[in-house]
Amino acid sequence: MSGFASNASLVFRQTRYQLKFFTRVPIALFFTLLLPIVMLVLFNALFGDNFVCGDDACTPGNRWPVSQFYTGGLAAYTAVSATFTNLANMVPLRRDEGVLKRWRGTPLPTWTYIAGFVLSAVVIAMVGVMLMLTMGVVLYDLSIDWAKMPAAVVTFIVGVASFAALGMALASLVKSASSASAAANAVILPLAFISDVFVVSDQKNSFLNSVGNFFPLKPFVNAFQACFSPIVDGSAFNPGSLAFVAAWGLVGLIIAVKKFRWEPSGSAPRGRRSRAAAAEASG
Amino acid sequence: MAAVDVTDLHKHYGSNHAVDGVSFHVDQGEVYALLGENGAGKSTTVEILEGHREPSSGAVSVLGVDPAKADRQFRDRIGIVLQSSGVETEFTVREVIDLYSSAYSNPRSLDEVVGLTGLDEKVDERVGSLSGGQKRRVDLALGIVGRPKMLFLDEPTTGFDPSARRKSWDLIEALIADGTTVLLTTHYLDEAEHLADRVGVLMQGRMVAEGSPAELINRLSGTIMSFDVPDSISLDAAAATFAEVLGVEVSMSGRLVEVRVDQPTVAVHRLTGWAIEQSVELEGLSVRRASLEDVFLELIGEYGVGSGS
Numbered sequence: 001m002s003g004f005a006s007n008a009s010l011v012f013r014q015t016r017y018q019l020k021f022f023t024r025v026p027i028a029l030f031f032t033l034l035l036p037i038v039m040l041v042l043f044n045a046l047f048g049d050n051f052v053c054g055d056d057a058c059t060p061g062n063r064w065p066v067s068q069f070y071t072g073g074l075a076a077y078t079a080v081s082a083t084f085t086n087l088a089n090m091v092p093l094r095r096d097e098g099v100l101k102r103w104r105g106t107p108l109p110t111w112t113y114i115a116g117f118v119l120s121a122v123v124i125a126m127v128g129v130m131l132m133l134t135m136g137v138v139l140y141d142l143s144i145d146w147a148k149m150p151a152a153v154v155t156f157i158v159g160v161a162s163f164a165a166l167g168m169a170l171a172s173l174v175k176s177a178s179s180a181s182a183a184a185n186a187v188i189l190p191l192a193f194i195s196d197v198f199v200v201s202d203q204k205n206s207f208l209n210s211v212g213n214f215f216p217l218k219p220f221v222n223a224f225q226a227c228f229s230p231i232v233d234g235s236a237f238n239p240g241s242l243a244f245v246a247a248w249g250l251v252g253l254i255i256a257v258k259k260f261r262w263e264p265s266g267s268a269p270r271g272r273r274s275r276a277a278a279a280e281a282s283g
Numbered sequence: 284m285a286a287v288d289v290t291d292l293h294k295h296y297g298s299n300h301a302v303d304g305v306s307f308h309v310d311q312g313e314v315y316a317l318l319g320e321n322g323a324g325k326s327t328t329v330e331i332l333e334g335h336r337e338p339s340s341g342a343v344s345v346l347g348v349d350p351a352k353a354d355r356q357f358r359d360r361i362g363i364v365l366q367s368s369g370v371e372t373e374f375t376v377r378e379v380i381d382l383y384s385s386a387y388s389n390p391r392s393l394d395e396v397v398g399l400t401g402l403d404e405k406v407d408e409r410v411g412s413l414s415g416g417q418k419r420r421v422d423l424a425l426g427i428v429g430r431p432k433m434l435f436l437d438e439p440t441t442g443f444d445p446s447a448r449r450k451s452w453d454l455i456e457a458l459i460a461d462g463t464t465v466l467l468t469t470h471y472l473d474e475a476e477h478l479a480d481r482v483g484v485l486m487q488g489r490m491v492a493e494g495s496p497a498e499l500i501n502r503l504s505g506t507i508m509s510f511d512v513p514d515s516i517s518l519d520a521a522a523a524t525f526a527e528v529l530g531v532e533v534s535m536s537g538r539l540v541e542v543r544v545d546q547p548t549v550a551v552h553r554l555t556g557w558a559i560e561q562s563v564e565l566e567g568l569s570v571r572r573a574s575l576e577d578v579f580l581e582l583i584g585e586y587g588v589g590s591g592s
Binding site: 004005013014017020021024025094097098101102103104105106107 | 356361363369370371378383389425429
């Protein structure tokens with residue numbers, strides 16, 4: 001008497017509802033989609049007149065507006081904030097509220113719930129990146145080289161998959177939603193500054209450069225920027241960077257699978273259940 | 284076959300024995316209440332039955348299945364109403380019911396669910412904007428949306444004011460009129476008395492009494508006589524005075540004297556005879572059947588717990 005809906009339709013419905021939820025949380029919408037756009041507008045207003053020069057000389061024809069570089073970097077950052085930051089924030093929030101626990105008590109296969117969460121994050125990342133690129137093209141003379149777009153798509157897919165896994169890993173490790181939000185931002189914001197998102201570093205051998213290269217953000221940002229860089233020739237594929245990012249993603253996936261919790265943590269201050277549990281533990 | 288069968292269940296957290304050898308069963312279609320104070324082991328027991336936790340030892344079966352090995356078919360047949368709300372607050376009532384019903388093989392329709400839970404007028408409001416009592420109705424709605432054979436209600440009215448609790452009881456009674464088996468936890472005695480066919484009293488992880496509310500009350504062979512200490516008797520002397528008059532131990536609570544008596548007629552005769560002799564009026568004199576609360580207080584006395592209450 002298995003009248004259960006198919007897994008595909010369950011995943012679709014979960015994804016649709018997660019997206020709907022996202023659009024109703026103004027703060028998530030602002031930080032994930034709007035803030036990178038604000039930064040794009042600001043950076044171009046502040047530094048838009050500058051040029052990035054080619055290897056030989058700064059002659060017209062061998063120089064490009066900086067916006068060509070900002071857009072790609074900020075688009076990559078948007079993808080990371082829609083996956084890593086978004087999941088690391090939202091999953092512990094739902095866990096604290098007892099929503100995850102409720103779902104685990106239903107016949108819904110738990111993987112379809114997680115899939116809905118992750119797919120919704122990927123869709124948000126896609127929308128964010130498209131928005132960013134469209135703004136770049138329309139307002140800031142970003143030129144799209146179609147020969148490099150297959151690389152852009154592949155880089156995007158590897159990036160969002162890896163950063164979604166890392167977001168789930170962080171969500172699994174933190175105790176409560178309030179620490180999740182702090183942890184996610186403490187990780188991603190400083191990293192963004194040394195990962196060529198906001199400022200591009202020239203010093204190839206500096207300490208911060210090495211730190212940036214150790215984490216997956218910079219390789220991903222550089223690989224994605226390259227797909228929009230007139231300096232880079234050819235298809236702009238960078239298998240080395242992608243493999244590095246994917247390796248981080250794999251580590252994240254392993255942590256997420258091993259450590260994922262459906263129950264609110266006992267010390268979380270929300271809800272009668274947790275207080276009762278604390279009373280039980282002490283009583 | 285019993286809907287729930289629990290034999291010698293233990294759940295230990297380190298040295299803390301949250302559940303310490305509990306056995307009971309719930310028949311099909313029965314409403315069974317686990318009654319106890321916070322920390323008595325009610326929630327732990329129920330969470331083991333729901334498949335949320337694994338027991339340290341003991342045998343557990345729910346609808347013929349070991350909940351620790353719960354699969355999709357099992358979860359399709361049970362409904363769980365947790366203590367904490369835990370619903371996506373940005374969705375409307377209609378949306379959460381639609382979303383959660385999609386998980387079940389044979390869900391109730393939206394109209395049926397909102398009709399049963401009295402949420403008709405709130406269907407298009409966001410869950411986050413509802414009052415506490417209305418949110419609890421949403422909890423109930425999501426608990427019954429899959430047509431459960433077995434419904435777990437974990438403290439369904441904790442934190443409610445008396446009128447809201449009464450309304451919830453009516454609601455729960457209507458929900459289970461179709462013969463759904465219910466396992467309820469509560470620390471309200473009147474709730475157990477009102478809703479349950481049978482009650483199991485848990486204390487410190489052990490089942491200390493079990494039976495229908497009437498049976499438990501009868502255990503006390505129970506009539507309770509109570510009255511205020513008259514002004515002519517000092518509070519210090521009151522217990523001794525009335526113990527002598529009535530020939531049984533009395534308990535004092537402020538100025539209130541309470542006595543459990545086996546032969547109410549004789550006791551009333553003795554007490555009123557004494558009062559007439561002394562020409563004092565006994566304010567607040569009452570003689571009533573024992574309630575589940577009296578049983579509970581006596582059990583707490585026997586077990587020497589009752590921390591702070």
